[in-house]
Each structure stands twice: as structure tokens, then as C-alpha cells.
Amino acid sequence: xxxxxxxxxxxxxxxxxxxxxxxxxxxxxxxxxxxxxxxxxxxxxxxxxxxxxxxxxxxxxxxxxxxxxxxxxxxxxxxxxxxxxxxxxxxxxxxxxxxxxxxxxxxxxxxxxxxxxxxxxxxxxxxxxxxxxxxxxxxxxxxxxxxxxxxxxxxxxxxxxxxxxxxxxxxxxxxxxxxxxxxxxxxxxxxxxxxxxxxxxxxxxxxxxxxxxxxxxxxxxxxxxxxxxxxxxxxxxxxxxxxxxxxxxxxxxxxxxxxxxxxxxxxxxxxxxxxxxxxxxxxxxxxxxxxxxxxxxxxxxxxxxxxxxxxxxx
Ligand code: KG4
Ligand code: ZN
Numbered sequence: 001x002x003x004x005x006x007x008x009x010x011x012x013x014x015x016x017x018x019x020x021x022x023x024x025x026x027x028x029x030x031x032x033x034x035x036x037x038x039x040x041x042x043x044x045x046x047x048x049x050x051x052x053x054x055x056x057x058x059x060x061x062x063x064x065x066x067x068x069x070x071x072x073x074x075x076x077x078x079x080x081x082x083x084x085x086x087x088x089x090x091x092x093x094x095x096x097x098x099x100x101x102x103x104x105x106x107x108x109x110x111x112x113x114x115x116x117x118x119x120x121x122x123x124x125x126x127x128x129x130x131x132x133x134x135x136x137x138x139x140x141x142x143x144x145x146x147x148x149x150x151x152x153x154x155x156x157x158x159x160x161x162x163x164x165x166x167x168x169x170x171x172x173x174x175x176x177x178x179x180x181x182x183x184x185x186x187x188x189x190x191x192x193x194x195x196x197x198x199x200x201x202x203x204x205x206x207x208x209x210x211x212x213x214x215x216x217x218x219x220x221x222x223x224x225x226x227x228x229x230x231x232x233x234x235x236x237x238x239x240x241x242x243x244x245x246x247x248x249x250x251x252x253x254x255x256x257x258x259x260x261x262x263x264x265x266x267x268x269x270x271x272x273x274x275x276x277x278x279x280x281x282x283x284x285x286x287x288x289x290x291x292x293x294x295x296x297x298x299x300x301x302x303x304x305x306x307x308x309x310x311x312x313x314x
Pocket of ligand 1: 179
């Protein structure tokens, strides 16, 4: 079974082809450099750049896969959630290819795709406990099968990636701020600045607006007093607060749901501290099927959508 997948929900346009579970190609066009000067993704620009990039992405992916496009059995695309203009471009491209090939088309969920990004190189044993951490989502899901996703906790306000990006912005760091803070944090002292651990309670829900406000206020206070900010120490102090909530909540979910597989998904799963926490929790609770996705499958990509589709269809 060969599936062609398109992912275009935000500022990446990507096309992947999977052949019986094996990824033949995963071409991603990133627009980060275009959005950097605005300090975040500009939706209208993202949709227009998708239109410019889709031609070479399609050509390169088909060439790399070394298959004849007529061999495709299904066409799938990200239907939701995402930026509406970006989603529509991907949908229209998918519909055009499906119509041309006269093959069935399926719209998929982006978050479910992120979770299956972790299953490309390892097989899931169900139930799977997945920590979803991205620019738009922070949630814990129990996956019972490729078609049964149970969200047991989610953010009440900001997502963790959004919080990283906003704090990075007030510190004057480049967009996207998550990877920059992560890099600085690895050389800093996490006890240098005092920041609150977000929503440190017994629920599985998250809240990152308090940490964001506390971090932004602290930066402004220090700036007003003309006190220098040690970026490495600030990043380390922020990171420890941001990931503590993930660690506490995930540990309780493991105790209550007894998963066979433990994993993490979404753009923030590239974070060094979060990857460490997942592997440590897996070891502590003897979940042998514990793994973190390869970095290519952390940020938005079509391979994860292709893998989700394959697992649903097979
Ligand atoms: O999943 P993704 O590519 O897009 C969404 O669907 O939201 O996630 C992008 C987010 C951005 O907020 C970015 O700053 C964050 O992932 N990110 C990181 C790291 N790498 C990417 N956050 C913290 N540490 C990282 N190493
Ligand atoms: Zn995403």
C-alpha cells in the first residue's frame, strides 16, 4: 500500500510517500526565515509561500521516492487544526492529485499525526501515553488504537511552545525562540532566577500564561532597574519551570494509566530537557517501549501524516 501525504497546517509545506510503513521520501519546505522579521508566523504570508513552494516540493518528493505516481493508492492531507489559509492550500493540492489519480482522499488530524511521528522508527504497543508539546498544543493523550485518541489533559490557555517563543521575544532572541532558549539553558544555572512552576496541581491540565507573564514581568523589572540579564541563567531558570509541569503531570498519568508505550510528540519534543525526562520516566516505570521521535519528525512534516494514515488503513 502506497500513500501520498501532504502537511501544510502552518509554515511548512511538506509531502511524504510511505510504502507499507516505510517512508520513501519526506520533503519539507520551511518558511522560518520569511517570518523571522515579524517575530512569528504571518498567516497570509504562510499561505502565499505554500503556493510558491508546492511545485518543487511535489517534484522533488516524487523524484526521491523513485516510484511512478500512478502507483499511489491513497492521498491524505492535514484537515485540522491549523491556519485556515495554509490548510486550504494543502487540501486543494491533495484533492487535485487524488482527482488526477482517481484515488480515495482522507483528511487527517495534525495532532494525531504528530503522535505517529514517534512511531515511524519504532512500533507502538497499545495503550500509548503521548505527551504532545507544540507551538499550539500541550496535552496528554492515551492512544488506544490508531483511531482511538483519549485526551486526558490539555492547556487551559497558552501552549508550551508559544510560551517559549514569547519569552524569547522579550529577551531579544531569534524566532522561533524554543530552540534558542533550549541551547542557552544547557549552559545556565536553573536556580539563578525564581519563576513559578505552571499549574502545579493534581489535574492533567496545563496553564502557561502565568509562567509567561511572570517571565515577561521579571525581564521588564530587571530592564527598568538597569540590571543586566544573564541570558543563559534566565533560559535555564525558565526551562526548568516550563518542563517541571510536563514531568509532574506525565508521571502521574503513567501511574494511573499503565501505558505499554511512552512517547512525546510535537515541535517542543526536540527540547533536550523534555527528551531526557521522557527517557528517565520510561526507565523509572520500566516501560521498555519508551522513545522520542527523530528530530526530522518533531517539527511539522508529512511523514508523520503518512504514518498515521498507514496505521489507520492497514
Ligand atoms: O509542532 P510545531 O512545529 O508547530 C506547531 O504545530 O505548533 O512546533 C513549533 C514549536 C515552536 O514554538 C518552537 O519554538 C518549538 O516548537 N520548539 C522548541 C524546540 N524546538 C522547537 N521548544 C523548546 N525547545 C526546543 N528545542
Ligand atoms: Zn505541529
